[in-house]
Amino acid sequence: MVEVRPYVYDDVAAMVEIWNEVVRDGIAFPQENELSLEEGAEFFAAQTHCGVAVEDGAVLGLYILHPNNIGRCGHIANASYAVSSAARGRGAGRALVVDSLEQGRAYGFRVMQFNAVVATNAGARHLYEKLGFVQLGTIPGGFRMPDGTYADICPYYHEL
Amino acid sequence: MVEVRPYVYDDVAAMVEIWNEVVRDGIAFPQENELSLEEGAEFFAAQTHCGVAVEDGAVLGLYILHPNNIGRCGHIANASYAVSSAARGRGAGRALVVDSLEQGRAYGFRVMQFNAVVATNAGARHLYEKLGFVQLGTIPGGFRMPDGTYADICPYYHEL
Numbered sequence: 001m002v003e004v005r006p007y008v009y010d011d012v013a014a015m016v017e018i019w020n021e022v023v024r025d026g027i028a029f030p031q032e033n034e035l036s037l038e039e040g041a042e043f044f045a046a047q048t049h050c051g052v053a054v055e056d057g058a059v060l061g062l063y064i065l066h067p068n069n070i071g072r073c074g075h076i077a078n079a080s081y082a083v084s085s086a087a088r089g090r091g092a093g094r095a096l097v098v099d100s101l102e103q104g105r106a107y108g109f110r111v112m113q114f115n116a117v118v119a120t121n122a123g124a125r126h127l128y129e130k131l132g133f134v135q136l137g138t139i140p141g142g143f144r145m146p147d148g149t150y151a152d153i154c155p156y157y158h159e160l
Numbered sequence: 161m162v163e164v165r166p167y168v169y170d171d172v173a174a175m176v177e178i179w180n181e182v183v184r185d186g187i188a189f190p191q192e193n194e195l196s197l198e199e200g201a202e203f204f205a206a207q208t209h210c211g212v213a214v215e216d217g218a219v220l221g222l223y224i225l226h227p228n229n230i231g232r233c234g235h236i237a238n239a240s241y242a243v244s245s246a247a248r249g250r251g252a253g254r255a256l257v258v259d260s261l262e263q264g265r266a267y268g269f270r271v272m273q274f275n276a277v278v279a280t281n282a283g284a285r286h287l288y289e290k291l292g293f294v295q296l297g298t299i300p301g302g303f304r305m306p307d308g309t310y311a312d313i314c315p316y317y318h319e320l
Contacts, residue, residue, distance in 0.1 A: 033231075071193075073303060136299070139317050159300060
């Protein structure tokens with residue numbers, strides 16, 4: 001039974017490992033540089049909120065939540081999700097997204113926006129759409145894939 | 161005859177004044193804090209590029225150009241435009257947008273994206289659409305107006 005809870009410092013090593021796996025895959029995050037343990041601790045601490053999906057004490061995945069913009073658009077949140085490849089298909093992704101919407105609301109954000117969902121990432125898009133996210137068109141070639149080609153990206157939003 | 165050229169340090173005072181006018185209006189930029197001369201000098205220097213629209217030696221407006229995101233989405237540019245209220249209707253806005261597209265292309269960006277065009281900003285939207293920008297749907301309540309109400313925002317993109 002996957003549960004999502006706020007992260008604590010003892011989770012950081014597992015979070016960094018899972019985050020870096022997605023960075024290495026290179027097909028979902030804009031980020032290209034893996035985090036060291038120290039960089040990870042700083043990066044996660046700088047977020048508005050981070051949640052971890054845990055099952056039997058093991059961290060299966062995480063999300064980071066922060067403002068998507070500043071000032072007059074500072075009530076729009078943005079989140080990124082990462083699930084360990086070994087733990088996919090167990091509902092951790094869905095649990096993380098649902099929790100991030102609840103936490104976004106609790107922090108006073110009014111909208112959740114994703115800027116760069118890779119168009120070929122069918123699993124993520126299907127999940128977001130089932131949870132009520134609305135697609136904001138398609139930006140042609142918005143994401144540079146590891147082989148140097150460019151994939152389309154689909155922004156999404158969800159009112160909170 | 162309005163011309164657009166790269167800014168130089170001597171333009172910064174006029175650029176700060178025009179920028180701050182748009183910030184004070186509170187209906188176009190996410191930014192809520194006016195820039196001092198020193199902050200402005202630092203802010204403009206930190207951009208990929210800034211252009212100024214000039215006529216008879218006077219600065220009528222400016223734009224800032226920078227990456228909209230990092231890493232695998234770092235080839236998407238973002239720009240903001242400001243025209244002095246006294247100089248509106250003389251084509252400075254159009255000249256700035258056209259130059260920003262050319263400069264974005266010259267710097268190697270592949271897409272220009274605007275994140276937060278306020279839906280009620282009909283003049284800007286009409287200009288962007290005439291210049292070939294494609295609207296990415298509408299984010300309800302994405303912009304907090306000076307009176308505390310929320311206006312919709314329309315992201316746009318333009319391939320370069």
